[in-house]
Amino acid sequence: MKRDIWTSSRRRTGAIVAIAALSLVAAGCGKGAKGSSSGGEITVGLITKTDTNPFFVKMKEGAQKEAQAKGVKLMTAAGKFDGDNASQVTAVENMIAAGVKGILITPSDTKAIVPSLEKARAKGIEVIALDTPPEPQSSADALFATNNLNAGILIGKYAKASFGSKPAKIAMLDLAPGISVGVLRHNGFLQGFGIKQGDPSIACQQDTQGDQAKGQTAMENCLQKAPDINLVYTINEPAALGAYTALKSAGKEKNVMIVSVDGGCTGVKAVQSGQIAATSQQYPLKMASQGVDSVVDFAKGGKKASGYTDTGLNLITNKAQPGVDSKDVQFGLANCWG
Known part of the structure; x- marks a missing residue:
């Protein structure tokens, strides 16, 4: 289980694989926001169920817009279809390797994804579920979602x-x-x-x-x-x-x-x-933008988000x-x- 003792070559290779496998959006121009712990540019990960459903398209759009406003990078990934847990597991692994400060995720398989979320949290990464709570919900730091x-x-x-x-x-x-x-x-x-x-x-x-x-x-x-x-x-x-x-x-x-x-x-x-x-x-843009804000606050030395935030319904x-x-x-x- 211990994967901390990697060579620098393995670290570089992991980062290259992560960037190739995911869509890395350079949301900031010029100097990006700095994380207080590492002094490096803050990267936020977003993993949706698919990249075709308009709900998740808007969620991604909201995350990109907020990341740009905050001067941070956004790394995105999605399942090939609703229920594609394997792609989401791979995305979590790649984001861990790339050194993201937080992962926002709409879990496709709410139970099967839990070990991956726990692994990310054990690495000090903030994990926020958007729209869909994992089971148990406590396997993520927080949930931003419609009731x-x-x-x-x-x-x-x-x-x-x-x-x-x-x-x-x-x-x-x-x-x-x-x-x-x-x-x-x-x-x-x-x-x-x-x-x-x-x-x-x-x-x-x-x-x-x-x-x-x-x-x-x-x-x-x-x-x-x-x-x-x-x-x-x-x-x-x-x-x-x-x-x-x-x-x-x-x-x-x-x-x-x-x-x-x-x-x-x-x-x-x-x-x-x-x-x-x-x-x-429901309001997916609000879920995503609030999630990005939470990760940026945490990366700058704040506390991790916790509990459930209701993003509204009409x-x-x-x-x-x-x-x-x-x-x-x-x-x-x-x-x-x-």
């Missing part, structure tokens, strides 16, 4: 208020087994709608990995199983848009309500057009329901991302 349980509760309450006494036949288009963000949103929706797992109103459950094409396939499968579905919960807006495509192809889009989570500009526009009834809007809909707090589409468009 994903509340995100699900909001859309569940909205759907229940919209349906009233009308019977619901629900399709639940989830993320993937065991991923905390998916579990929290799923359970939150059930809580908000006032039912429990196993309730007979749940006609179908499918995993989508938060992907639009997989969301379409999942909805097609659900319609084959239960053609009378009239309410669709989706883990995120790409899955929601995939579900809408399947419903439209089947001629059922006008009779089925879709609710979701994200608040990206594409999703909010889908609310505006009526494809999605309501979405819980329900966006064009058809407000009594008793459910919400914002209109104009607010959503003014605060969307992607």
Whole structure:
């Protein structure tokens, strides 16, 4: 386990490999911010689930903008797909070798990534989870994220208020087994709608990995199983848009309500057009910028961040329901991302 006793050649080689494997963004111009412990330029690492999902694209953009403002370097990496733990493990190893002061990460596999996070922390690196808590959450120094349980509760309450006494036949288009963000949103929706797992109103459950094409396939499968579905919960807006495509192809889009989570500009526009009834809007740019600030403060001699920081949430809909707090589409468009 001891890897501290490396030759200087191994150190140089590790740094070269890290820089080749990751995208190193020189965010500062001229003299970068200096860390009090080493006197060298501060480097912050960011590891997202993918580099294609608009949510993570905006997160990266927020981190880059804040790194530039603080005069520090940003090193980035991403999984090849949502759930790609192996790439994230490699990214952590490379960032450790490159001497980052802190790592910001949205864990793809919230349990499997824990040994890598613990290794980074043992090296004195601040580890901050963004959006998705690892399991256990204490395996990161801090979490900057949406309250994903509340995100699900909001859309569940909205759907229940919209349906009233009308019977619901629900399709639940989830993320993937065991991923905390998916579990929290799923359970939150059930809580908000006032039912429990196993309730007979749940006609179908499918995993989508938060992907639009997989969301379409999942909805097609659900319609084959239960053609009378009239309410669709989706883990995120790409899955929601995939579900809408399947419903439209089947001629059922006008009779089925879709609710979701994200608040990206594409999703909010889908609310505006009526494809999605309501979405819980979250703020990835805020997560990333606050994470960068925390690492810079730590590198300059401050304390590591700790605990959970809620980065906010609003329900966006064009058809407000009594008793459910919400914002209109104009607010959503003014605060969307992607």
